[in-house]
Amino acid sequence: SQTIHQWPATLVQPVGSPLSLECTVEGTSNPNLYWYRQAAGRGLQLLFYSVGIGQISSEVPQNLSASRPQDRQFILSSKKLLLSDSGFYLCAWSGTGGDQPQHFGDGTRLSIL
């Protein structure tokens, strides 16, 4: 069966510091990969998605970037964190083609001080 791992679970970072959140998927090949952010009391906002290695699409302009160095690895990064980057970050994967549900990791709670 497929599993998705996301770490760390919680992270406290000072303003201006760099960020690297990692997500890996097991049990499937060539998945679509996604990064979402959930602000308090809001739904999930899609930040980035990837349909293959090195292919990244950005949905919203922001202080963050994403990379997919391997088929089942998706990384969310920032060179300098802002206070507004605080939130709950979720990685997800889906199969390709047709109607495919997305399956989420357990998320990272990021607090910027």
Add this chain to the structure above:
Amino acid sequence: DQQVKQNSPSLSVQEGRISILNCDYTNSMFDYFLWYKKYPAEGPTFLISISSIKDKNEDGRFTVFLNKSAKHLSLHIVPSQPGDSAVYFCAASSNDYKLSFGAGTTVTVRA
């Protein structure tokens, strides 16, 4: 622009009764709809989905109804159980891999 709306932020229901969660959408290009359940400090868990060629899909205690003309879908949980207490998100896509989510409805099942 919020294309998927869940107008009820919360719902309280007695154990054993039916829970009905509602969702409205504005984008007529959406053709695939999903419901997710989320516990605090966890990622959303996929519950059930429906494509636009159907008007009903059932999986155990969960049934999703789609009314395309009204751009409305609903999730019925029968019977409601204490473990169903969670936040439920409605989501939709238009065959481009991207999901648009509603803001969620918090369900509380009372014993």
